Amino acid sequence: MASRRDSRVGFVGVGKLGRPMAQRILRAGHDLLVFDTEASARSAFQGTTAEVATSLTELASECGIVCLCLPGPAEVEQVMSGRDGIGSTVRPGTLVVDHTTNSPTVVRQVGEQLRLRGAALVDAPVSGGIEGAAAGTLTALIGGEPEHVERARPLLEAFSTAIVHVGPLGAGTVAKLMNNLATFALDQVIGECLTIGARAGIEPDRLLEALQQSAIGKGGNLHVRMPETFMKGDFEPRFTLAGAHKDVRLAVGLAEESGVPIRIARAVLDEIESALSKGLGDRDASIVMTLQEERAGVHISSRSHAT
Numbered sequence: 001m002a003s004r005r006d007s008r009v010g011f012v013g014v015g016k017l018g019r020p021m022a023q024r025i026l027r028a029g030h031d032l033l034v035f036d037t038e039a040s041a042r043s044a045f046q047g048t049t050a051e052v053a054t055s056l057t058e059l060a061s062e063c064g065i066v067c068l069c070l071p072g073p074a075e076v077e078q079v080m081s082g083r084d085g086i087g088s089t090v091r092p093g094t095l096v097v098d099h100t101t102n103s104p105t106v107v108r109q110v111g112e113q114l115r116l117r118g119a120a121l122v123d124a125p126v127s128g129g130i131e132g133a134a135a136g137t138l139t140a141l142i143g144g145e146p147e148h149v150e151r152a153r154p155l156l157e158a159f160s161t162a163i164v165h166v167g168p169l170g171a172g173t174v175a176k177l178m179n180n181l182a183t184f185a186l187d188q189v190i191g192e193c194l195t196i197g198a199r200a201g202i203e204p205d206r207l208l209e210a211l212q213q214s215a216i217g218k219g220g221n222l223h224v225r226m227p228e229t230f231m232k233g234d235f236e237p238r239f240t241l242a243g244a245h246k247d248v249r250l251a252v253g254l255a256e257e258s259g260v261p262i263r264i265a266r267a268v269l270d271e272i273e274s275a276l277s278k279g280l281g282d283r284d285a286s287i288v289m290t291l292q293e294e295r296a297g298v299h300i301s302s303r304s305h306a307t
Contacts, residue, residue: 005091007031009155010063012056012079012086013100014041018069020133021099021126021159025067026050028158035059060089065155066096073103080110092118097152099140101125101180104170107143111169121169122148124156125176137161141179143172189264196251196265199258229286233301241288242281245272 008031011022019041026032032050035058036042042052053059056079060066066086070076076098080087086096087110096114098107098121111121122144132138139162142149149165156163166175190211197207211217215225229235248269255262275281275288293300 004031005062006064006093008033008063008065010035010053010059010066011069012036012059012066013069013075014044015069016130017126017133018067018099019044020130021069021138022050022067024133024136024159025155028154030155030158033059033063055084056086057084057089060086060094061091064094065152066090066094067099067155068096069099072100073106076100076102076106076110080113087113087117090114090117090119094119095148095151096121097155098123099126101176102173104173104177107170107173120145120148122152123170123172124152125172126160127176127179133159139164141166141172141175143167143169143174145169185264189268192255192260192262192265193251196255196258196260196262199260200254225286229284230289230301235283235287237282237284239285240281241272241275241283241285244285244288245269245276245281248272 009025011018011025011032011034014022014034014036015038018036022032022034022045026045026048032045033053034042034045034050035053035056045052053062068076068079070079079085090096094114096110096119098110102123102125107121107123114121122142124140124142124144126133126138126140128138136159138160140156140160142152142156142163142165144152144165145168146165153163164172164175166172193211194204194207198204215221225238229238248265252262252265252269255265271291272285272288275291280287290301
């Protein structure tokens, strides 16, 4: 007969992001026990059906599933391996679900620590921010064994509308880091575009609207171009690399004429020119990504159409 502990959910880290996630879990009808070192975070659950643990030891001993939502790897290591941490008190059969944007190395170390105690880990960082957590519209990026992912799914569904099982333990964390890298890289290149445009006389809000309504703003690269070109290794030209070179060269020239310092745009032009030097000008512009593929020594796209 299942005990209360088997179905009880512990949530460690109910701060800005963890709080709305835990509140969604509670709203979905789960028996919830929370822990946070900050009194202000704990107070958000006063007057609810959730209970507040007095220690990590209490939480680990009373919950069948334990969720972590912490600032980073150091905090995860402290919670798991510190004095009276979860790693030394967790019971066999417990599933730990780590929502932290963590280090893949730490994730795997924690996974091994739990395995030795008869427990298990899935890494499940989320994308969508505080607003998405409150609305229940996060995307959860999951790494772990399929049976562990399925066990965590009812909790994930409480605050997520998309659950992507990326691969084995650590894969969800890698995906989250790559998502954030792409996001912040795009922020920087858009920053260059807006400053070039402003110096050229365009109101920034109008240029931003133009970008939003164009292919880049509608996700054309991720949803159409990349799946149909780079991922398939199909570089039959939709838009040639030579054409891309012309456009990027003109944009860089505009920045230079306007006196706008640029770093990222210059690097983009340099990469395109490296691809042109290989005689790839008549191929699809996405073929430029194969230069990084070659440098990294990894095989992503089928190369059957690349030459």
